[in-house]
Amino acid sequence: MDEETAEQQADITRLLLHHIHAPFTGTLYIRGVLPVPPPAEAVRVVTGAGPGHTPDRLTAYEIPLRPDDDPVTAGDITGILRALHTGTRLYSSDSVSTVMGMTLVRVNPAAVDKTAATSDDNALTILRGVACPFTEEQPDPRLRGFLFLQQDLLRLYLDTEDIPGVIAADVRPSGAITALLAALPSLITEEERMTAAGDDPHCSRLVDLTTW
Structure with a gap:
């Protein structure tokens, strides 16, 4: 596994944790962040409404980590998820499958107009930067x-x-x-x-x- 991919998966997981009890939009919460195995460079973000945890009530969205060589951030992923859950969206059959009993949707970030960060998003970035400043030292495990x-x-x-x-x-x-x-x-x-x-x-x- 590319260490850069592993670090990015870990960073995104850490920065999305608050959405297990704070909805990213409406009543939708993040129920998981899955590290896609190599050679893919992606994460699968699992979403669900309310307190649901059963696989048939969850959807996993596979999002590339470096489309066009630009690293995807946790903020980008939140914006993509909000856009995907706005209005009606149709997916081609080759982009939808299943994993662990959940619907799996492979997302093309270039085809999604992600929503802009909210003031609360920006406030969280400020607070997290002060309270939990970035460090290059990785925890183990x-x-x-x-x-x-x-x-x-x-x-x-x-x-x-x-x-x-x-x-x-x-x-x-x-x-x-x-x-x-x-x-x-x-x-x-x-x-x-x-x-x-x-x-x-x-x-x-x-x-x-x-x-x-």
Whole structure:
């Protein structure tokens, strides 16, 4: 995996996290950001209305990270999503498929007139820049994406220097969060906890931490 792509996926995930409880438009929320596996350079942003978490109520939009060699930002993605959910939009059959039970739409950013940033968007940029200034030092493990599988089941997509590829870790938000976060770096490297990724193409292995 191109490290630049991995960093961009991680940065976009971090900057879109607030939309899990703040709608990006109307009643639509982000329910996941999925790291598209190589050789593609893209993210899949999963959206849904209200509290829905079941796959049949979610849509994943695959957005290239560097169309025309210009990096896509989290703000660009928010603008694209808002435009896609404004009015009626038709998609060609070759741009629509399924992934993990969700409808998957491959987006051509050049064909979308993304909406302008709102004053709240700009205020968030200012506040985030002051409270959480950018640093080149990457966390380990690094969050590359996430997906709400159920109301109380969250899948984290992580990478670490110790293991190649992306590791998915299933956790329960209702569990012992502080203890889980402290132990997470070591838990995701324990071979005995790892299983095959199943129908999830966004990771190379899966760790079940729902009962930890």
